[in-house]
Amino acid sequence: GAVVSQHPSRVICKSGTSVKIECRSLDFQATTMFWYRQFPKQSLMLMATSNEGSKATYEQGVEKDKFLINHASLTLSTLTVTSAHPEDSSFYICSAISHSDLNSPLHFGNGTRLTVT
């Protein structure tokens, strides 16, 4: 089945530094990838939609300059949390849609636990 790899699985960083999270579709081409944020015991909150070769579409309330998204190829999207602060600590999950079937279910990465100290 379709596999999405997310790296790193855990990261601890100091306040003020930037962190990059990678999301790769391993065996299919993903025109579109989504980035979610999940707080403990809560649902997934869509942050942005990432389309290969174009600018990401951010959801209302998500700071574009803080959460930089790059989707340079059909198999890789990156989320960079810039100047991270403790309130950015969260579980970040990416998902991808197969290029050949926009109506297929999302394939999820295993998430990245970000802790900002």
Add this chain to the structure above:
Amino acid sequence: AQSVTQLDSQVPVFEEAPVELRCNYSSSVSVYLFWYVQYPNQGLQLLLKYLSGSTLVKGINGFEAEFNKSQTSFHLRKPSVHISDTAEYFCAVSASNAGKSTFGDGTTLTVKP
């Protein structure tokens, strides 16, 4: 726009008992419906999906769900649960051709011995 309501935030059941996790949705367009399971510190895994056709959908791990258009529901069921089914379950809906999904708040299923 779509919305999803999972009616139970927590469902405790005993092992080998049946379980139903309830999900209602609202949408102004046709939708696709999904159930996902999430184990601690992991991403989401698809249990089953409804795209069209038969309203009774069978998924992995013995789960099934029934799409009820008149009641705008997509409840998840399993006739006999195992300890290993303890997890968070999310119902999700997406518009027919958008790909982007809206998730419910999740239901924590706890299976007790």
